[in-house]
Amino acid sequence: MARTLWVVTHPEATHHVDGLVGGWYDSALTPAGAEAASAIAAELRARIPPAAEVELYASDLRRTRETATPLSAAFDVPPTLDPRLREKSYGEAEGRPQHWLRSRFVPPPPSGDRLTHDEGIPGAETKAAWAHRVYAAMTDILHSSCPHQIIVTHGGTLTFVVTSWLRIPIESAAYASFPPKPGSITTLTEDDFFHNRALTTLASTTHLG
Structure with missing residues (x-):
């Protein structure tokens, strides 16, 4: 069976306009973000x-x-909420000004162990922990044979949704990055003959005008 995944990154939220660290900080959509949704x-x-x-x-x-609310109304389906689809946790930095994070952040090395690298922020997730939970969520989602699946997630998490779809091992995804604009739609497709999986469109925002 052919399958399409429509991966949506949430549009503008209050932490964007306030210059705050997102992560698990529970910000809301702005009025512009709600219009984009x-x-x-x-x-x-x-x-x-x-x-x-x-x-x-x-x-x-x-x-x-x-x-997800207008999507739920448009398709008359309730959303399945999954905390494994959250953005990376930035621990003590969440909800603080971006400059607070930048002044303390230890970037990953250009080579070596990038997955378990300590970024210097107490309570923050490693890239490995982040990737493993997203891959686990995707495994459960893809157990379904539904031909159209919409996944609403975050800009950073999009990368691991894509790499898991393409069956890229986590160890090989340590350098991967697909940074989108807020409110983007990424299209992932699987054909019904070869069952090849494609990244058909990446982070399109043409629908936002």
Whole structure:
């Protein structure tokens, strides 16, 4: 069976405009972000056939729940909220000004062990912990045979959604990065003959005008 995953990154949230660290900080969509969420729902409603079966998954943080709300209404399906689809946790930095994080952040080495690198922020997740939980969420999502699955997540987490879809081992994803703009749609497809998996469109924002 052919399959399409529509991966949505939440649009503008209050931590963006306030210059605060996101992560697990539970910010809300701004009015502009809420308008973008409606545009995302309209775009996917136009692209997914009316009679198609659709499943909706979302991170459980407020900004992704609010992004999922118009999608839930457009497709008449409740979202499955999954904390494993959250953004990376930045521990004590969350909700603080970005300069607080920048002044303390220890960047990963250009080679060597990038996955378990300590970034110097108490309570922050390692890249390995972040990747493993996203891969686990994707394994559960892909157990379903539903032909259209919408995943509402965060900009950083998009990278591991894509690498898990392409079956790239976590150890090989240590350098991967697919940074999107807020409110983007990424399309992942699997054909019904070879069952090859493709990254069809990456972080498109044409629906935002």
